[in-house]
Amino acid sequence: xxxxxxxxxxxxxxxxxxxxxxxxxxxxxxxxxxxxxxxxxxxxxxxxxxxxxxxxxxxxxxxxxxxxxxxxxxxxxxxxxxxxxxxxxxxxxxxxxxxxxxxxxxxxxxxxxxxxxxxxxxxxxxxxxxxxxxxxxxxxxxxxxxxxxxxxxxxxxxxxxxxxxxxxxxxxxxxxxxxxxxxxxxxxxxxxxxxxxxxxxxxxxxxxxxxxxxxxxxxxxxxxxxxxxxxxxxxxxxxxxxxxxxxxxxxxxxxxxxxxxxxxxxxxxxxxxxxxxxxxxxxxxxxxxxxx
Amino acid sequence: xxxxxxxxxxxxxxxxxxxxxxxxxxxxxxxxxxxxxxxxxxxxxxxxxxxxxxxxxxxxxxxxxxxxxxxxxxxxxxxxxxxxxxxxxxxxxxxxxxxxxxxxxxxxxxxxxxxxxxxxxxxxxxxxxxxxxxxxxxxxxxxxxxxxxxxxxxxxxxxxxxxxxxxxxxxxxxxxxxxxxxxxxxxxxxxxxxxxxxxxxxxxxxxxxxxxxxxxxxxxxxxxxxxxxxxxxxxxxxxxxxxxxxxxxxxxxxxxxxxxxxxxxxxxxxxxxxxxxxxxxxxxxxxxxxxxxxxxxxxxxxxxxxxxxxxxxxxxxxxxxxxxxxxxxxxxxxxxxxxxxxxxxxxxxxxxxxxxxxxxxxxxxxxxxxxxxxxxxxxxxxxxxxxxx
Numbered sequence: 001x002x003x004x005x006x007x008x009x010x011x012x013x014x015x016x017x018x019x020x021x022x023x024x025x026x027x028x029x030x031x032x033x034x035x036x037x038x039x040x041x042x043x044x045x046x047x048x049x050x051x052x053x054x055x056x057x058x059x060x061x062x063x064x065x066x067x068x069x070x071x072x073x074x075x076x077x078x079x080x081x082x083x084x085x086x087x088x089x090x091x092x093x094x095x096x097x098x099x100x101x102x103x104x105x106x107x108x109x110x111x112x113x114x115x116x117x118x119x120x121x122x123x124x125x126x127x128x129x130x131x132x133x134x135x136x137x138x139x140x141x142x143x144x145x146x147x148x149x150x151x152x153x154x155x156x157x158x159x160x161x162x163x164x165x166x167x168x169x170x171x172x173x174x175x176x177x178x179x180x181x182x183x184x185x186x187x188x189x190x191x192x193x194x195x196x197x198x199x200x201x202x203x204x205x206x207x208x209x210x211x212x213x214x215x216x217x218x219x220x221x222x223x224x225x226x227x228x229x230x231x232x233x234x235x236x237x238x239x240x241x242x243x244x245x246x247x248x249x250x251x252x253x254x255x256x257x258x259x260x261x262x263x264x265x266x267x268x269x270x271x272x273x274x275x276x277x278x279x280x281x282x283x284x285x286x287x288x289x290x291x292x
Numbered sequence: 293x294x295x296x297x298x299x300x301x302x303x304x305x306x307x308x309x310x311x312x313x314x315x316x317x318x319x320x321x322x323x324x325x326x327x328x329x330x331x332x333x334x335x336x337x338x339x340x341x342x343x344x345x346x347x348x349x350x351x352x353x354x355x356x357x358x359x360x361x362x363x364x365x366x367x368x369x370x371x372x373x374x375x376x377x378x379x380x381x382x383x384x385x386x387x388x389x390x391x392x393x394x395x396x397x398x399x400x401x402x403x404x405x406x407x408x409x410x411x412x413x414x415x416x417x418x419x420x421x422x423x424x425x426x427x428x429x430x431x432x433x434x435x436x437x438x439x440x441x442x443x444x445x446x447x448x449x450x451x452x453x454x455x456x457x458x459x460x461x462x463x464x465x466x467x468x469x470x471x472x473x474x475x476x477x478x479x480x481x482x483x484x485x486x487x488x489x490x491x492x493x494x495x496x497x498x499x500x501x502x503x504x505x506x507x508x509x510x511x512x513x514x515x516x517x518x519x520x521x522x523x524x525x526x527x528x529x530x531x532x533x534x535x536x537x538x539x540x541x542x543x544x545x546x547x548x549x550x551x552x553x554x555x556x557x558x559x560x561x562x563x564x565x566x567x568x569x570x571x572x573x574x575x576x577x578x579x580x581x582x583x584x585x586x587x588x589x590x591x592x593x594x595x596x597x598x599x600x601x602x603x604x605x606x607x608x609x610x611x612x613x614x615x616x617x618x619x620x621x622x623x624x625x626x627x628x629x630x631x632x633x634x635x636x637x638x639x640x641x642x643x644x645x646x647x648x649x650x651x652x653x654x655x656x657x658x659x660x661x662x663x664x665x666x667x668x669x670x671x672x673x674x675x676x677x678x679x680x681x
Contacts, residue, residue: 002515002519006511006515009511009515013509013511114344115340115341115342115380116340116341116344116345117562119535119563119564119565119566121564121565122565122566128543136544136545138543210509211508211509211536212536212539213508213535213536221508253509253511256512256513257515257516261501261503261506261512262473262501262502262503264506265503265506
């Protein structure tokens with residue numbers, strides 16, 4: 001029974017990772033860049049929702065919508081200002097820029113909100129679910145898992161069955177050819193960032209609902225873990241991000257429970273290394289032939 | 293290319309020289325004019341960041357004491373100037389803050405507030421032979437060197453005190469521990485607690501650790517504690533993680549007696565709207581704002597009046613005492629502001645071991661290694677405030 005409860009809390013933690021990993025993996029799949037600022041977009045989203053609820057007394061749904069809008073605007077702005085001028089630069093230059101943006105957002109939040117951690121209000125107000133005697137699941141865990149699954153399905157449908165989704169696939173496969181076929185590459189990449197950032201806003205609410213402590217560094221560690229999850233599942237693959245995230249959460253929690261709380265992160269990354277040795281593209285990653 | 297580089301190097305060196313000269317000028321200037329005018333005492337602590345509650349309280353407490361001391365004629369008839377620097381509870385920033393204070397010409401240091409930064413700064417003050425008194429840096433190494441003293445209990449002292457208290461008051465109950473393995477304060481208390489618990493026969497049934505990178509999700513640790521059937525959970529950690537643990541313990545349906553050390557001070561404010569979760573939490577600290585003795589009541593009244601109704605916590609009390617301790621030792625040593633930093637330190641060292649200060653955190657004397665002797669008090673959180681037991 002206790003094993004089950006550790007497993008469930010692991011899945012819930014993993015769902016948050018999965019949701020963040022979706023943002024990483026989409027941007028990587030389409031723009032071929034690692035957006036390390038993604039975790040900090042989550043943090044900004046959290047602060048927007050926090051400010052809306054605690055300072056302006058808005059209701060929870062409006063606050064969440066505000067958070068989503070703010071994150072979308074921020075994500076698109078970051079793409080336009082920081083990444084677009086480097087579209088033809090080396091991947092390393094873009095990577096460094098992304099790290100720069102990440103620090104910029106953290107320090108900006110530090111200046112605006114201060115570094116004292118805020119207690120995030122319980123805006124979802126969810127009841128806990130009693131599955132069996134001695135086995136309860138928090139409402140946040142259930143909602144996180146459900147929302148992550150729904151978003152994954154909607155995203156998959158969106159990419160496979162809409163015009164923009166097809167354009168995304170085209171840009172992902174061959175940017176030059178897509179442009180020649182009349183796909184607007186810049187718009188497509190902007191839309192990708194917009195979707196990724198909207199997911200970040202949702203992730204921020206779920207993250208803060210489960211762990212109600214909000215500081216400018218809130219997004220950093222989950223961001224790294226989610227990136228790991230995206231690589232785990234095969235970066236660029238949407239179901240892969242989901243599987244990677246949940247596996248990561250479960251491995252982390254079970255190794256905390258049965259091996260060592262202090263070694264759990266080392267074990268998580270150890271498993272990642274083994275997976276990458278056996279299957280270098282990750283669990284669901286496609287083998288891409290380099291075109292010469 | 294090469295020529296450009298040379299030119300660049302030349303410019304760089306000129307700039308560096310200008311800075312170093314400016315620094316010299318600053319030092320000399322304040323030393324001279326600081327001469328007859330005033331004692332400059334520096335303070336360092338986190339007024340923003342993870343442990344901001346402590347830094348703010350210390351700053352407030354120290355400023356209150358300085359205002360009182362100055363109103364009563366200063367130290368040895370010389371007024372005191374108190375300058376403060378924020379370190380965000382970060383060792384590197386704390387050393388930078390100390391360097392900035394030296395530029396301000398400080399002659400003694402009242403700080404730093406938290407253990408890990410204090411351990412870094414104490415090495416720097418040792419180099420400069422600057423007298424240092426930390427109000428609340430409780431790690432053993434926070435006062436390394438014979439120039440450094442502290443007001444609060446040391447970590448071993450808190451660990452031993454907690455184990456003794458449990459042996460005396462919760463005999464026969466099962467105890468679990470959750471501590472931060474990546475923090476010197478937390479692991480320091482835990483180690484001494486574990487040793488003393490064994491000698492006193494306190495039954496420790498579960499020990500769970502976390503690290504600063506995994507300090508958000510405690511479901512597993514709390515699950516283990518629940519499995520173990522512990523009735524008391526010892527939390528030798530800071531209040532932010534404690535707030536998360538209390539929130540998650542409530543969700544996990546864990547009904548136990550939480551027991552902490554001075555790091556838990558501030559948990560009520562951190563919980564905000566959920567402050568009810570802290571009801572019944574016990575902590576070992578040297579100061580209770582609602583104690584009935586006259587000293588505490590005068591201090592609490594003055595503090596509340598000075599800071600918009602804010603009730604002082606033990607950090608404010610430690611800092612308030614720290615200033616009066618400096619005053620007592622300085623008067624015993626007969627120091628004057630025109631003495632050099634090192635001379636002041638040499639005079640203060642023996643004076644510290646000779647004085648007895650009856651402060652708001654108890655009656656204290658010091659040994660040459662800088663440790664105070666005083667006894668801890670247990671407190672419980674009741675109706676949203678700290679009450680003496």
